[in-house]
Amino acid sequence: MAESGLRICFLGVLDDLCGKRFWFLQIDIITIFPEFFRGPLDHGIIRRAREAGLVKIEVRDLRVHTRDRHRTVDDRPFGGGEGMVLKPEPLFECVESLNLATGDERAAAKQSVVLLSAQGRRFDQALAAELADLDRLVLICGRYEGVDERVGMHLADREISIGDYVLSGGELGAAVIADTVVRLIPGALGNEASTRQESFFAGPEIGGGDLSDKNVRPTQPDSTCASGGLLDYPHYTRPAEFRGMKVPEVLVNGNHEDIRRWRRRSALEKTLRNRPDLLDQARLSEEDRELLAEIAASAEQ
Ligand code: SAM
Numbered sequence: 001m002a003e004s005g006l007r008i009c010f011l012g013v014l015d016d017l018c019g020k021r022f023w024f025l026q027i028d029i030i031t032i033f034p035e036f037f038r039g040p041l042d043h044g045i046i047r048r049a050r051e052a053g054l055v056k057i058e059v060r061d062l063r064v065h066t067r068d069r070h071r072t073v074d075d076r077p078f079g080g081g082e083g084m085v086l087k088p089e090p091l092f093e094c095v096e097s098l099n100l101a102t103g104d105e106r107a108a109a110k111q112s113v114v115l116l117s118a119q120g121r122r123f124d125q126a127l128a129a130e131l132a133d134l135d136r137l138v139l140i141c142g143r144y145e146g147v148d149e150r151v152g153m154h155l156a157d158r159e160i161s162i163g164d165y166v167l168s169g170g171e172l173g174a175a176v177i178a179d180t181v182v183r184l185i186p187g188a189l190g191n192e193a194s195t196r197q198e199s200f201f202a203g204p205e206i207g208g209g210d211l212s213d214k215n216v217r218p219t220q221p222d223s224t225c226a227s228g229g230l231l232d233y234p235h236y237t238r239p240a241e242f243r244g245m246k247v248p249e250v251l252v253n254g255n256h257e258d259i260r261r262w263r264r265r266s267a268l269e270k271t272l273r274n275r276p277d278l279l280d281q282a283r284l285s286e287e288d289r290e291l292l293a294e295i296a297a298s299a300e301q
Contacts, residue, residue: 024054024055024135024185024186024187025054025055025056025132025134025135025136025137025181025182025185026055026056026057026058026135026136026137027055027056027057027058027136027137027138027139027178027181027182028057028058028059028060028098028136028137028138028139029057029058029059029060029138029139029141029171029174029178030060030062030091030094030095030138030139030140030141031059031060031061031062031141031169031170031171031174032061032062032063032073032086032141032143033141033143033169033171034059034060034061036171036175037057037059037171037174037175040175040178040179041057041059041175041178045179045182045183045188045189046178046179046182046183048188049182049183049185049187049188052187052188054182054185054186054187054188055182055185055188057178060094060098062086062090062091062094063090064094065089065090065091065093065094065097066090072087073086073087073090074086074087074143074144075087077145081145082145083144083145084144084145085144085145085146085147085148086142086143086144086146086147086148086151087148088148088150088151088155091140091147091148091151091155092151092155095113095138095140095155098138100113100136100138106157107157109135109136110133110134110135110136111134111135111136111137111138112131112134112136112137112138112157112158113138113140113155113156113157113158114131114137114138114139114140114156114157114158114159114160114177115140115142115147115151115152115155115156115158115159115160115170116139116140116141116142116159116160116161116162116170116173116174116177117142117146117147117152117159117160117161117170118161118164118165118166118167119159119161120158120159120160120161121158121159121160121161122160122161122162122163122164123160123161123162123163123173123176123177123180124200125180125199125200125201125202126200126202127160128177128180128181128184129184131177131181132181132182132184132185137181139170139173139174139177139178140155140156140170141169141170141171141173141174142169142170143168143169143170160173160177161173162176162177183195197227197232198227198232199227199230199231199232200227200229200231200278201227201228201229202227202228202229202281202282202283227267228282228283228284228288229278229281229282229283230267230268230270230271230278230279230282231267231270231271231274231275231278232267232270233263233264233266233267233270234263234266234270236248236251240252248262250262261287261291264287264288264291265291265294265295268288268291268292268295269295272292272295279292
């Protein structure tokens with residue numbers, strides 16, 4: 001067994017022996033297609049985070065909680081209509097088997113049961129950060145025409161949608177949420193500053209400080225600028241020229257202050273172009289407002 005496999009095994013045994021948690025976060029995914037998760041959870045950052053013991057992910061087969069010969073999880077909708085509906089009994093039994101805190105104590109225990117649903121609150125980076133702060137996250141994947149409403153009303157703590165479109169099942173949504181949340185767990189990326197510089201990050205600038213003061217800057221030149229709720233700035237790598245397309249001169253001239261300012265301006269430009277709605281909520285500094293004025297002036301020319 002590889003060293004990382006041994007470590008997971010060791011943490012699991014410690015978990016059982018001490019009745020204590022050795023993971024930052026445990027995610028339980030409830031699905032009728034457990035095989036679906038073989039790919040998404042086994043690569044890159046999420047795999048490394050599992051191997052490092054930062055997160056434990058358990059995929060639960062809903063059919064284990066059925067009692068009939070055919071392992072039935074769905075039934076026809078009351079009132080008629082198209083398709084089938086996931087039955088409440090296996091879902092309630094499955095969640096109850098996880099020994100979560102009940103009622104009002106669940107939030108205090110930093111646990112949450114989420115039903116994936118096109119009708120839920122739209123998932124975004126702020127919600128991902130909220131979920132990354134939990135100790136236990138349970139994701140219920142719907143299928144068919146959906147899930148018996150009593151699950152959303154009385155079993156799940158919240159419903160989450162990953163976007164305004166309809167998927168065939170909650171599994172893709174659960175994978176999206178798991179991936180987004182895991183990369184926010186301290187240590188998952190190796191460099192905590194990385195998440196701060198990414199699109200949508202709305203926390204404090206690296207180095208902190210009052211953003212209305214235009215002299216306040218991120219402390220490290222190589223940290224460039226935290227996104228502050230904007231889209232990320234453009235990234236380039238070698239070669240400096242590819243098929244006649246050159247990397248912007250400012251990035252190769254080595255002047256950290258020029259690079260920082262160019263990146264911030266580019267992030268503002270891209271946000272204005274692709275997601276102007278984000279500018280309403282973004283934490284803009286005095287310098288940002290100057291840059292936006294510059295962008296507006298150059299657009300008029
Ligand atoms: N009848 C439902 C509706 O119109 O809202 C759609 C059901 S969909 C075909 C089956 C399952 O896919 C849902 O129960 C949910 O778990 C999942 N799903 C579909 N769209 C989703 C979305 N945008 N976000 C999260 N889960 C979604």
